Amino acid sequence: MAQFFKAKPNKSKQLSSKLSLKVTQLDHLGAGIAQYQGKVVFVPGALPDEEVTVQFTEQKKSYAKAKLTKIEQVSSQRTEPVCPHYQQCGGCNLQHMALEAQREHKQQALIDLMNKLGGNALDDNKIAPAIKGEGWHYRRRARLATVFNKNTQHLQLGFRQSASSKIATITQCDVLAKPLSDLIKPFAANLNQLKSKASLGHLELTQAENGIFAVLRVTKRLPASDTRWLAEFAANQKITLLIQDNDNSLSQIYPEPLDETSVTLPHYLLASDDNNNQGVTCEFTPGNFVQVNGAINHAMVQQALTWLAPQKDERILDLFCGVGNFSLPLASNAQQVIGVEGVPEMVQQAKANAQLNHLTNLSFHHADLSADLTHEKWLGKIDKLLLDPARAGAFESLQWLHKMRPKKVVYVSCNPASLARDTKVLNEQGYQLTRLGMVDMFPQTHHIEAMALFELTV
Structure with missing residues (x-):
């Protein structure tokens, strides 16, 4: 009888039964650290001093990775994420932690890494005060990906999902400068009105000293009707709109440039x-x-x-x-x-x-x-x-x-x-x-x- 090869399931990737663990600290990537039967267990989303229910997603000889399924005892550092896209978008991973606690963790993680890997014994007089600012709406620049669905004829605008190449549709971003965040939803609606929406690439938004800039990457030359539509949208939004082609050449759609080759730079x-x-x-x-x-x-x-x-x-x-x-x-x-x-x-x-x-x-x-x-x-x-x-x-x-x-x-x-x-x-x-x-x-x-x-x- 003929026999056919059948791949064995990868046990290291299978979900385990649920376990209860005590989280003691964070690693430098922001994941909770716990111990189980001599292994270090990394639990994204968990915070120090929390008791959590998890399932292993990956097991190695000396460590394991786990999925957080329930928080049984909540840390005093935990806070409610502001962003409605937090669970899908891969842009942020510490919104569930109070801002000052985030900064204390980062400071200690930096010192620990320098002591451990750099061979330094850092005393307090060598530690400068942390440079810190606003916790929200601080980003003056972002690049949003576009994905065109041939079946629905819809253009999706957003950021990469966490641990995935897929795109999470975004309607706002609370770490982006407010004028940029407010542009996401109307931009998505207007791009979906274009005849050439299947040939659009990423959208880059920038808040500069000399105004708001949007750069739209295109893979094909835009028809005149699309150019007019985009120029009208840019005028209504009071932004400078540039088009970037496959050769990285820039052309200015709005405001009308002085000549064909001139563009306004942020x-x-x-x-x-x-x-x-x-x-x-x-x-x-x-x-x-x-x-x-x-x-x-x-x-x-x-x-x-x-x-x-x-x-x-x-x-x-x-x-x-x-x-x-x-x-x-x-x-x-x-x-x-x-x-x-x-x-x-x-x-x-x-x-x-x-x-x-x-x-x-x-x-x-x-x-x-x-x-x-x-x-x-x-x-x-x-x-x-x-x-x-x-x-x-x-x-x-x-x-x-x-x-x-x-x-x-x-x-x-x-x-x-x-x-x-x-x-x-x-x-x-x-x-x-x-x-x-x-x-x-x-x-x-x-x-x-x-x-x-x-x-x-x-």
Whole structure:
């Protein structure tokens, strides 16, 4: 008799019977931690001091993941999520935790990671006050995905679902700036009126100093009737509307541009001193990275200026400089600032920003900062260094620290684990961590950002 292969069920992925566990703490991703038969159990949605009913969703040798089914004893830190999409949307995962409790957790998680992975013994005088701001409506930028259903002929607008590639339809977002949140529902209704709605990509919304901007990605040229419809909608909403095609070219639908190639770019302002005086203007385009929390970004720039204390006779290097977020205000206080970035489009925008602000002591360069930098002309002795890398950190760039020998290093991090790892490299090259501060860039989420100051001691 012929036999056919039949895959065995993956027992590690099957739901277990229900268990009662005591949650003792949170991990750095915001999941509750409990113990069961010698295993660490991670329970998303659970809080410290809660007794919960769970079912295992995944079991490994030393740990397990579990689904929260019931809270038997509620933590004093628990609060009711504000957002009606909280259980579906993957954008936030700590709305069920009181804001100050979130911040206390993030501060301790940062310190624990630095002590454990960075080999530091952090005393209180090295811990800077946390940079924090509003808990809601703080995001000045967001990208919404679109999905067109061929059967219903309906365009869905929203964010990715938690742990899924599917889209959760969104009608509001309480961490978005209020004017942007208020645009979501009318934008969805109007996009569904377009003839070309099947060929629409994502929608990017931005609140800038010079108004509200919307950038609509399209895969095909819009018919004239759709363009007119969108222009009328933008006029009614009093927003600047740009269209971005597959070549990343931008065209302005409303207000009517001066010519076919001109577009209005969003910008934000950065003070270049501790007195919060208006200093520099930073323009950016779709695809350029900018910090989405404007108030926190402003505070970070001010703290970087304070910690680095740039002088008029100093040469300062800004690695992973983006469009000049730190370089521009630094250049107002130093003899020379050099910005280096790995994304060519952002280097071009940074150069344009230097010209916009009439900064002649500021230059920008393109380089792969994870590669061999031996022959880079900008690499050499500097007085001070600022690093603002992506989540992977600055490990490769720090291998060239011996050629730079700055007196001070300010490291802006969006991943405390890579910051802790890179701290070891800095320590080995004679730098001591003298200040560390948590930055609450993304309230209602588990994300932890940090700023660290290192000073040369040998």
